[in-house]
Amino acid sequence: MTPSADPNLRRRPRQARAQERVERILDTAEQVFAEMGFGAATTNQIAQQAGTSIGSLYEFFPNKEALARALADRYIARIAPVYDTLLVDEPSLLGSDLITRIVESLDQYFREHPGAVPVLNGRLTSPELAAAGERLQSALVAGIDRLLAVRRPDVAAEHRVTVAAVIAEVTRSMLVMADQVPLSRRRVVVRETERMIIGYLTETIGDPPPSVASPRVKAPSKRS
Amino acid sequence: MTPSADPNLRRRPRQARAQERVERILDTAEQVFAEMGFGAATTNQIAQQAGTSIGSLYEFFPNKEALARALADRYIARIAPVYDTLLVDEPSLLGSDLITRIVESLDQYFREHPGAVPVLNGRLTSPELAAAGERLQSALVAGIDRLLAVRRPDVAAEHRVTVAAVIAEVTRSMLVMADQVPLSRRRVVVRETERMIIGYLTETIGDPPPSVASPRVKAPSKRS
DNA sequence: CGCGAAACCGAGTAGTTGCTCGGAAAAGTC
DNA sequence: GACTTTTCCGAGCAACTACTCGGTTTCGCG
Numbered sequence: 001m002t003p004s005a006d007p008n009l010r011r012r013p014r015q016a017r018a019q020e021r022v023e024r025i026l027d028t029a030e031q032v033f034a035e036m037g038f039g040a041a042t043t044n045q046i047a048q049q050a051g052t053s054i055g056s057l058y059e060f061f062p063n064k065e066a067l068a069r070a071l072a073d074r075y076i077a078r079i080a081p082v083y084d085t086l087l088v089d090e091p092s093l094l095g096s097d098l099i100t101r102i103v104e105s106l107d108q109y110f111r112e113h114p115g116a117v118p119v120l121n122g123r124l125t126s127p128e129l130a131a132a133g134e135r136l137q138s139a140l141v142a143g144i145d146r147l148l149a150v151r152r153p154d155v156a157a158e159h160r161v162t163v164a165a166v167i168a169e170v171t172r173s174m175l176v177m178a179d180q181v182p183l184s185r186r187r188v189v190v191r192e193t194e195r196m197i198i199g200y201l202t203e204t205i206g207d208p209p210p211s212v213a214s215p216r217v218k219a220p221s222k223r224s
Numbered sequence: 225m226t227p228s229a230d231p232n233l234r235r236r237p238r239q240a241r242a243q244e245r246v247e248r249i250l251d252t253a254e255q256v257f258a259e260m261g262f263g264a265a266t267t268n269q270i271a272q273q274a275g276t277s278i279g280s281l282y283e284f285f286p287n288k289e290a291l292a293r294a295l296a297d298r299y300i301a302r303i304a305p306v307y308d309t310l311l312v313d314e315p316s317l318l319g320s321d322l323i324t325r326i327v328e329s330l331d332q333y334f335r336e337h338p339g340a341v342p343v344l345n346g347r348l349t350s351p352e353l354a355a356a357g358e359r360l361q362s363a364l365v366a367g368i369d370r371l372l373a374v375r376r377p378d379v380a381a382e383h384r385v386t387v388a389a390v391i392a393e394v395t396r397s398m399l400v401m402a403d404q405v406p407l408s409r410r411r412v413v414v415r416e417t418e419r420m421i422i423g424y425l426t427e428t429i430g431d432p433p434p435s436v437a438s439p440r441v442k443a444p445s446k447r448s
Numbered sequence: 449c450g451c452g453a454a455a456c457c458g459a460g461t462a463g464t465t466g467c468t469c470g471g472a473a474a475a476g477t478c
Numbered sequence: 479g480a481c482t483t484t485t486c487c488g489a490g491c492a493a494c495t496a497c498t499c500g501g502t503t504t505c506g507c508g
Contacts, residue, residue, distance in 0.1 A: 037349030039264020055487045058467060125261030125349050166416050173397030192390050199427050200420040242455060277457045
């Protein structure tokens with residue numbers, strides 16, 4: 001069985017030892033790309049820092065760009081399930097709770113996968129990685145747009161997509177900021193992000209959907 | 225008078241011809257750094273694309289990093305007056321008008337100096353340029369914080385600086401987004417940015433709207 | 449003009465980079 | 479064990495990089 005050959009790999013690692021090595025190379029590449037940018041990073045350094053040899057690196061990866069591509073693919077694959085659960089609608093949730101869920105989940109993901117931040121941030125100067133970041137962001141916009149469409153079918157599509165894009169962008173940039181702030185302030189920043197977006201959403205589109213025949217919803221009294 | 229020798233220049237250009245050349249080199253470097261990142265950019269390409277020779281480039285700039293440093297300094301110098309007028313308080317202005325002024329002025333600046341966007345964006349992988357971007361952002365945070373302090377001396381300083389940082393970050397990221405969006409939608413994005421920040425500010429710190437009730441912004445053909 | 453200073457040039461240099469290749473070691477299979 | 483396949487290695491190569499240098503052209507000014 002050939003599980004669809006990866007075009008980013010010159011040869012698929014068959015033994016566990018080699019698979020781990022490939023992963024370790026990717027982990028290191030992620031780190032080095034984030035530190036000095038794609039252009040300035042050297043494959044020799046990546047290999048050495050990954051505790052292997054350039055020979056081994058090029059045994060599996062045909063060239064430097066393939067490294068970036070494989071990295072990008074890995075991000076997409078890893079974050080896909082998060083997006084899937086995130087962007088599935090649950091009618092029992094208020095709009096504001098939806099925002100909270102999105103922001104909190106992404107924040108948690110970034111805490112657990114620090115290397116993903118530069119990708120979302122767009123700080124990695126490589127066409128492949130930049131494209132991956134944009135794909136991720138587009139998926140987020142589309143998902144939020146879908147959620148909005150379900151809740152407020154009366155809002156014009158054009159306006160809706162603008163709102164979705166704004167929400168996605170603020171989410172992204174604020175979470176990146178939260179990631180760079182001292183750990184003790186991280187929660188504060190995340191909460192401010194949620195407050196800001198919820199305020200914007202409410203004012204823009206009108207959070208409580210009175211017209212829709214929605215089953216009653218619990219109203220957690222949270223705000224001031 | 226000797227206007228304090230520039231440490232980024234190996235020799236100061238004395239003739240107009242040379243000064244223009246230096247500027248052109250900086251303009252090109254800005255463009256090339258933005259396109260491919262500092263690490264991947266080559267000085268030979270910069271020289272060629274600037275319509276000059278590497279010899280001339282190195283006649284004035286001692287090395288590649290100095291190029292980035294000079295570029296950073298030029299940004300700081302160019303944007304300083306904008307910040308100065310922006311962040312000076314005018315008591316006649318409402319808080320919301322202050323926000324509008326800040327966002328509009330920065331947007332105008334970015335429209336007139338497209339090369340500045342990547343710097344603010346943090347997309348330029350060079351310690352010097354990244355530091356310049358951060359300095360700019362810090363200045364913006366400090367300025368907003370000052371404005372807030374004057375208007376709401378009762379708000380705790382710690383909270384105030386958080387709010388200022390949030391406002392500055394959203395301003396930055398949204399203006400970068402506005403810059404990358406089709407020109408026809410740019411105004412829309414800028415306006416949404418203002419609405420969002422004003423809403424956040426009002427809710428957070430309670431902007432006292434003395435006379436007029438808060439203007440219900442843009443509710444196009446939809447009732448709630 | 450003339451002449452010194454400033455500006456300009458680009459082939460060349462030392463060093464670095466991405467990447468190859470032949471062979472040694474380890475793992476899998478019988 | 480013996481034989482095959484996979485994995486690993488790192489010296490070395492062609493290409494490219496940042497940067498130099500000696501020489502030429504242009505400017506400023508009397």
